[in-house]
Amino acid sequence: EAGVTQFPSHSVIEKGQTVTLRCDPISGHDNLYWYRRVMGKEIKFLLHFVKESKQDESGMPNNRFLAERTGGTYSTLKVQPAELEDSGVYFCASSQRAVRNSPLHFGNGTRLTVT
Amino acid sequence: GESVGLHLPTLSVQEGDNSIINCAYSNSASDYFIWYKQESGKGPQFIIDIRSNMDKRQGQRVTVLLNKTVKHLSLQIAATQPGDSAVYFCAETSPGGNKLVFGAGTILRVKS
Numbered sequence: 001e002a003g004v005t006q007f008p009s010h011s012v013i014e015k016g017q018t019v020t021l022r023c024d025p026i027s028g029h030d031n032l033y034w035y036r037r038v039m040g041k042e043i044k045f046l047l048h049f050v051k052e053s054k055q056d057e058s059g060m061p062n063n064r065f066l067a068e069r070t071g072g073t074y075s076t077l078k079v080q081p082a083e084l085e086d087s088g089v090y091f092c093a094s095s096q097r098a099v100r101n102s103p104l105h106f107g108n109g110t111r112l113t114v115t
Numbered sequence: 116g117e118s119v120g121l122h123l124p125t126l127s128v129q130e131g132d133n134s135i136i137n138c139a140y141s142n143s144a145s146d147y148f149i150w151y152k153q154e155s156g157k158g159p160q161f162i163i164d165i166r167s168n169m170d171k172r173q174g175q176r177v178t179v180l181l182n183k184t185v186k187h188l189s190l191q192i193a194a195t196q197p198g199d200s201a202v203y204f205c206a207e208t209s210p211g212g213n214k215l216v217f218g219a220g221t222i223l224r225v226k227s
Contacts, residue, residue, distance in 0.1 A: 043217040100147050106158030
């Protein structure tokens with residue numbers, strides 16, 4: 001089966017610009033997660049979708065971040081306007097069932113650099 | 116490749132030796148734990164998991180040990196190979212939890 005795919009793999013933008021990251025989960029996976037790793041540190045949770053519904057968005061840092069999953073398939077994460085501290089690697093992951101009952105499959109991430 | 120960060124602990128081992136990577140988890144209510152491996156330019160990859168009703172679980176060349184008393188998790192890799200070089204993360208979740216909480220990560224470097 002195809003894994004979780006993320007696009008783009010790299011993005012370099014200037015402060016104040018807008019960037020949209022896309023994630024295509026594994027087909028049939030209702031659970032979709034966004035995580036990010038900033039400054040090479042720990043991987044931090046951003047939010048969790050079950051199908052098209054936001055189950056938990058407690059990790060979203062502020063209202064410059066907007067995630068959507070229209071139709072319950074692919075998801076987008078938009079950063080507008082981007083700030084320097086948003087630089088990092090953004091990972092998407094999906095699972096068939098709740099995280100306690102099935103492993104998370106991660107994409108290779110989008111490396112975002114804000115200059 | 117991705118920067119691995121200046122503050123992650125690093126474990127250097129000789130090829131063929133055994134590696135032990137440690138993790139202190141934060142939530143005493145956590146009851147499900149996973150080890151992930153992240154290679155440069157890739158996403159985290161599942162290695163092995165363990166539930167709190169166990170204290171040891173073995174996979175192929177890997178063993179996870181859980182000590183709930185001191186909230187400590189370890190990953191043992193037997194006969195470490197160059198391909199094991201990566202950043203290793205432990206992750207936890209609690210009952211009713213819908214997300215994994217990751218630890219800080221440990222860099223494993225294997226010397227040939």
